[in-house]
Amino acid sequence: MANLRRATFDSQRDRLADEAVRLFAISDYASSSMAAIASQCAVSKATLYHYFGAKDDLLFHALARYTLELESLAKRCLATPQRSYLMPLISQFVNAYADAAHLHKALINDVHHLPNAQRERIRAIEQQIVRHFQQAILMDFPDLEHGRHLGVTTMSLLGMLNFSFTWWRSEGPMSRDAFARELLTLWQGALAAKAASVSTEGKIGLS
Numbered sequence: 001m002a003n004l005r006r007a008t009f010d011s012q013r014d015r016l017a018d019e020a021v022r023l024f025a026i027s028d029y030a031s032s033s034m035a036a037i038a039s040q041c042a043v044s045k046a047t048l049y050h051y052f053g054a055k056d057d058l059l060f061h062a063l064a065r066y067t068l069e070l071e072s073l074a075k076r077c078l079a080t081p082q083r084s085y086l087m088p089l090i091s092q093f094v095n096a097y098a099d100a101a102h103l104h105k106a107l108i109n110d111v112h113h114l115p116n117a118q119r120e121r122i123r124a125i126e127q128q129i130v131r132h133f134q135q136a137i138l139m140d141f142p143d144l145e146h147g148r149h150l151g152v153t154t155m156s157l158l159g160m161l162n163f164s165f166t167w168w169r170s171e172g173p174m175s176r177d178a179f180a181r182e183l184l185t186l187w188q189g190a191l192a193a194k195a196a197s198v199s200t201e202g203k204i205g206l207s
Helices: 002-026 034-041 045-051 055-079 086-099 099-108 116-140 140-146 150-162 175-207
Strands: none
Touching: 002 034, 002 045, 034 055, 034 150, 034 175, 045 116, 055 116, 055 140, 055 175, 086 150, 086 175, 099 116, 116 140, 116 150, 116 175, 140 150, 140 175, 150 175
């Protein structure tokens, strides 16, 4: 019974935090009061305070939960033996991002409102996700380990993914699968060309 109550409590916290971030995406964090958040969540302000002590607690809970889910998703992709690691990684991230535009807006626009320790926690999780993507790139294109600017390449790929919420809608003419394939086509070609360039430079250096 105690486990059931805890699961119900956690589920309600997740829902309230997610609804709060949806409100921040529509209005903005600074002008969203706890009363407005309670109204958005269809609960009383007293109920909201039962689950969260302050507005930044709602924001941190939603963003920490989301980024940890993404980090876990990336880790599972890399731990599963397969022919290509970027393909499933990009596909699964596109699928996760499709329903999370409000969270990406908060990651870009609202993180600076958090206390320093919470803000640094979110950044640390994001950095781990970058490392997972970099590892996937190297697993598919090992020659790039000897090339330059791998960090820039990795961040460029993630930047294209992370800002897709500004224009791409999964219910539009380009489906999730189609968008993932488009990204894969672009990046596999670019990374293959970069790897070939690194390999050629290495051979020239040895000659």
